[in-house]
Amino acid sequence: MGEPMRAAVFICRSHGANLMAYRGLMKHPLVGHSEALPSCCSQAGRDQIRLHLLGGKEQALLVLGCRASELGRYQEVAASAGVSPDRVAVVPYQQRTASAAELALARALDGREPVIPREARDERLLLLGEGHSFEAAAEQAAKEGLVTIALSPDGLDAPVHLLGGPGAFTLEAGEIIYRFGAALLAFDLQVEVTRETLGEGPSVVLLVGGEECRPALVRAVEGTLAEGRKAYIVSQESPFSGSSEGVYRALQARGATFLRAAEAEVSAEGVRVHDEHLGEAVLIEAGEVVTIASHRPMALDRVLGVFGLPPSRRPLGPAPGDSGVPGVFLCGSALSGHRDGSETQAARAAAVSLARELRSPVPRTPKARVDRERCSKCLTCLRLCPYGAPSLEHGEVVVSVERCQGCGLCVAMCPAMAIEMPPSDLRAEVRATRMGGMG
Amino acid sequence: MVGGGPAGLACAAELAGRGIGCTIIERREALGGRAQELACKGSVHCRQCDVCRAHRLRDQVLASEAVTVLTGVELEQVERCSGRYRFALRRPTEAIDGGRCSRCGKCVEACPTGAMAKRGGRIRLDRGLCRSLQGLECERCVSVCPVGAIDLFGEEHLSVSGGAVVVATGAREFPPAADPRLGWGLVPGVISSMQLEAHLEGRSPIALGPKGKVAFVLCVGSRTSKAGTQMCSAVCCKYSLRQALALRERASALGITMFIMDWRGLDGEDALLRELEGSGIQVVRARPAEVVEEEGRPAVRYAGDGTVRCEAFDVVILSIGLIPALDDGTLTELGVPRDELGNLVDQGCGDRGLFLAGSCLGPRDIERCIEDGISAARDAIAYLEGGDG
Ligand SMILES: Cc1cc2nc3c(=O)[nH]c(=O)nc-3n(C[C@H](O)[C@H](O)[C@H](O)COP(=O)(O)OP(=O)(O)OC[C@H]3O[C@@H](n4cnc5c(N)ncnc54)[C@H](O)[C@@H]3O)c2cc1C
Numbered sequence: 106m107g108e109p110m111r112a113a114v115f116i117c118r119s120h121g122a123n124l125m126a127y128r129g130l131m132k133h134p135l136v137g138h139s140e141a142l143p144s145c146c147s148q149a150g151r152d153q154i155r156l157h158l159l160g161g162k163e164q165a166l167l168v169l170g171c172r173a174s175e176l177g178r179y180q181e182v183a184a185s186a187g188v189s190p191d192r193v194a195v196v197p198y199q200q201r202t203a204s205a206a207e208l209a210l211a212r213a214l215d216g217r218e219p220v221i222p223r224e225a226r227d228e229r230l231l232l233l234g235e236g237h238s239f240e241a242a243a244e245q246a247a248k249e250g251l252v253t254i255a256l257s258p259d260g261l262d263a264p265v266h267l268l269g270g271p272g273a274f275t276l277e278a279g280e281i282i283y284r285f286g287a288a289l290l291a292f293d294l295q296v297e298v299t300r301e302t303l304g305e306g307p308s309v310v311l312l313v314g315g316e317e318c319r320p321a322l323v324r325a326v327e328g329t330l331a332e333g334r335k336a337y338i339v340s341q342e343s344p345f346s347g348s349s350e351g352v353y354r355a356l357q358a359r360g361a362t363f364l365r366a367a368e369a370e371v372s373a374e375g376v377r378v379h380d381e382h383l384g385e386a387v388l389i390e391a392g393e394v395v396t397i398a399s400h401r402p403m404a405l406d407r408v409l410g411v412f413g414l415p416p417s418r419r420p421l422g423p424a425p426g427d428s429g430v431p432g433v434f435l436c437g438s439a440l441s442g443h444r445d446g447s448e449t450q451a452a453r454a455a456a457v458s459l460a461r462e463l464r465s466p467v468p469r470t471p472k473a474r475v476d477r478e479r480c481s482k483c484l485t486c487l488r489l490c491p492y493g494a495p496s497l498e499h500g501e502v503v504v505s506v507e508r509c510q511g512c513g514l515c516v517a518m519c520p521a522m523a524i525e526m527p528p529s530d531l532r533a534e535v536r537a538t539r540m541g542g543m544g
Numbered sequence: 545m546v547g548g549g550p551a552g553l554a555c556a557a558e559l560a561g562r563g564i565g566c567t568i569i570e571r572r573e574a575l576g577g578r579a580q581e582l583a584c585k586g587s588v589h590c591r592q593c594d595v596c597r598a599h600r601l602r603d604q605v606l607a608s609e610a611v612t613v614l615t616g617v618e619l620e621q622v623e624r625c626s627g628r629y630r631f632a633l634r635r636p637t638e639a640i641d642g643g644r645c646s647r648c649g650k651c652v653e654a655c656p657t658g659a660m661a662k663r664g665g666r667i668r669l670d671r672g673l674c675r676s677l678q679g680l681e682c683e684r685c686v687s688v689c690p691v692g693a694i695d696l697f698g699e700e701h702l703s704v705s706g707g708a709v710v711v712a713t714g715a716r717e718f719p720p721a722a723d724p725r726l727g728w729g730l731v732p733g734v735i736s737s738m739q740l741e742a743h744l745e746g747r748s749p750i751a752l753g754p755k756g757k758v759a760f761v762l763c764v765g766s767r768t769s770k771a772g773t774q775m776c777s778a779v780c781c782k783y784s785l786r787q788a789l790a791l792r793e794r795a796s797a798l799g800i801t802m803f804i805m806d807w808r809g810l811d812g813e814d815a816l817l818r819e820l821e822g823s824g825i826q827v828v829r830a831r832p833a834e835v836v837e838e839e840g841r842p843a844v845r846y847a848g849d850g851t852v853r854c855e856a857f858d859v860v861i862l863s864i865g866l867i868p869a870l871d872d873g874t875l876t877e878l879g880v881p882r883d884e885l886g887n888l889v890d891q892g893c894g895d896r897g898l899f900l901a902g903s904c905l906g907p908r909d910i911e912r913c914i915e916d917g918i919s920a921a922r923d924a925i926a927y928l929e930g931g932d933g
């Protein structure tokens with residue numbers, strides 16, 4: 106694969122402690138050149154950096170101890186000297202630790218994910234789905250000024266292929282080709298209410314679903330109570346959490362009875378329910394049986410498959426809606442834990458954070474790293490990783506920076522102990538917070 | 545930004561990411577809200593408890609230049625004139641004058657509570673433990689300090705202003721002592737779920753023994769009309785289940801029983817419920833009436849299978865709920881309306897540049913708090929760009 110890439114490192118001397126903190130880094134094998142500048146963020150400093158980069162020996166630029174907001178300027182300097190802006194990093198003086206610098210170095214030199222040139226990045230959003238989360242996301246994306254390609258799953262009947270990566274996806278659906286920078290999948294669980302009238306008498310509501318059914322349940326029960334009839338609700342768990350507990354109490358106070366059972370037998374005599382607390386089965390002479398059930402949209406699993414996601418995937422990464430696959434986001438009650446009415450809010454938040462990521466894709470910090478010497482290529486990590494981050498490339502195991510969430514599973518399970526996690530690992534973060542009061 | 549918990553941090557990070565400056569006013573000494581005290585509940589598997597997200601946000605906010613962080617501040621007054629809010633704040637100054645302190649350690653020896661401690665080569669004061677700051681008579685450190693470097697009551701005054709305010713003041717934990725029937729502080733071995741968090745994090749380990757018996761009592765301080773709140777806290781089922789699984793993973797011979805009313809908020813967490821099924825953790829649907837002492841161990845009295853049972857454990861964990869912070873002066877000053885349960889409600893707040901986020905709106909988990917924060921940031925930006933003030 107040729108010579109490894111190297112970085113040119115410039116350290117700002119206007120913060121005295123910088124030199125101390127970064128002494129070790131100057132000798133790092135991936136640092137081709139290091140230099141302390143009297144003041145890096147002045148015109149003179151930038152000229153000096155540019156002059157050095159024009160020499161062409163290094164492919165990345167790292168500025169240590171400057172202000173984070175200067176990144177844009179350094180990227181310009183780098184671009185004018187033929188270094189990709191994606192390979193420029195600034196470690197702000199507030200994060201003056203050697204490990205922060207080392208992470209930034211690894212990130213700037215990371216060649217494992219294809220780095221898409223800036224001008225080729227697509228800022229359009231593919232919004233795929235249906236339901237109220239879809240609408241909320243579409244509305245928010247419009248407010249963010251995103252160009253949105255809205256697509257219903259019916260539009261994906263033909264064989265579909267997804268190519269490319271974040272910033273430049275291509276979706277071929279039969280004859281049609283969609284190009285976009287990120288995708289948001291928005292699907293809600295579909296709630297279905299069926300009514301069966303048996304005669305006079307109380308109404309029995311069978312609930313086969315969770316909190317997503319709550320509005321329908323409340324409507325059905327209130328309707329029954331308003332008619333002066335009695336209402337029985339049969340469900341395994343009550344779908345009221347948080348502040349909606351009030352509604353639950355109010356319904357009970359008005360005469361609704363909740364029975365705990367996963368299912369009930371409906372026959373001509375009535376509904377037989379086996380409540381856990383009552384012990385034996387009870388028969389309700391029901392006049393009406395209402396079944397409220399929810400199911401996943403039919404097209405969902407196919408859509409997830411197209412994007413390389415397993416059916417059980419929930420949002421995980423640090424940004425709301427992050428699916429773990431770079432550039433693909435999830436929202437809606439069928440795709441998240443949000444079923445209590447907060448899914449539209451979640452959809453909005455996903456659209457907001459996605460818009461920001463789309464415009465300024467910040468590379469994530471690498472987490473798990475494989476020590477090639479120790480790795481016995483048993484591929485345990487490939488099988489175990491919930492996020493599909495490790496892969497085998499050119500006979501070596503590499504971990505995708507974008508996919509790795511730092512959960513530590515591979516570190517724990519690697520038989521060769523070949524995987525390590527740099528200090529940004531969760532526990533280290535937790536520890537750091539504990540010790541580092543704000544002073 | 546009032547309050548630096550997950551909701552406030554998410555909001556600040558979003559604002560900063562869009563180049564809008566903001567100031568976080570946090571009453572406590574450090575940012576992070578309750579998440580500071582919570583433990584990562586995964587060990588081999590990530591259980592997506594989201595605690596790390598709060599820490600990441602905190603790092604992001606601290607590294608950002610657009611965010612000013614004021615911790616340990618107390619509000620004195622809020623004013624609103626010509627569309628801008630102005631907060632007058634009071635902040636205690638550093639108790640130890642670093643320039644004068646010779647690090648002799650006499651104050652550390654003199655301190656009866658361990659509030660003065662040497663950390664990282666410097667002597668620091670944990671304000672939460674200091675007796676003098678709690679209004680008790682002490683000041684021993686001041687009297688022993690040979691160089692007069694200690695001033696416990698110094699204060700400075702600050703003023704912050706802004707075009708919009710985001711309220712993310714969070715909720716409070718139910719104080720377990722307020723329900724004496726459950727024996728917290730009275731029966732040995734009864735701890736709160738916050739204490740268990742500290743144990744899981746390794747901060748203050750609890751003697752559980754390898755083969756001990758542990759019980760979780762859920763809905764403490766929630767779903768009750770007595771002490772606490774009528775609401776369901778929405779987070780305790782989630783975190784208790786994760787805590788129990790994390791405990792089980794660390795000590796597989798531990799006997800764990802969970803006393804629950806219902807599982808709430810676990811829709812879509814099928815993976816956890818499946819893990820629970822295979823874990824041997826016993827789940828009992830009962831609301832325990834009492835925790836009493838039985839031969840020095842806590843015993844849970846509850847109704848099950850038609851009789852009253854009393855079962856002894858080594859440790860009983862009370863899964864405390866979140867209750868609204870009703871006596872917060874800042875919120876009164878800002879005039880944020882509340883609903884009948886005490887949660888803040890957004891009734892026309894947006895029109896006067898006031899936005900709400902997080903568990904002050906009602907109990908919710910970190911994930912939702914973060915989403916709230918981001919949405920509040922968007923609303924605030926829209927308001928500020930609307931050119932009002
Ligand atoms: C034992 C326990 C375990 C939990 N485990 C989990 C878990 O695993 N996963 C999860 O998602 N959730 C968990 N939770 C819930 C989680 O703690 C909350 O969802 C979350 O902390 C709420 O965040 P917040 O930003 O709304 O408020 P908070 O975290 O409460 O933060 C509010 C902040 O505002 C400050 N503040 C308040 N009033 C003022 C004022 N007037 N002026 C200045 N500052 C003020 C407070 O000091 C505080 O720092 C747990 C809760 C408990 C009790």
Ligand code: SF4
Nearest residue numbers: 655674675682683685
């Ligand atoms: S006043 Fe007392 S408790 Fe507080 S720091 Fe001094 S000696 Fe310790």
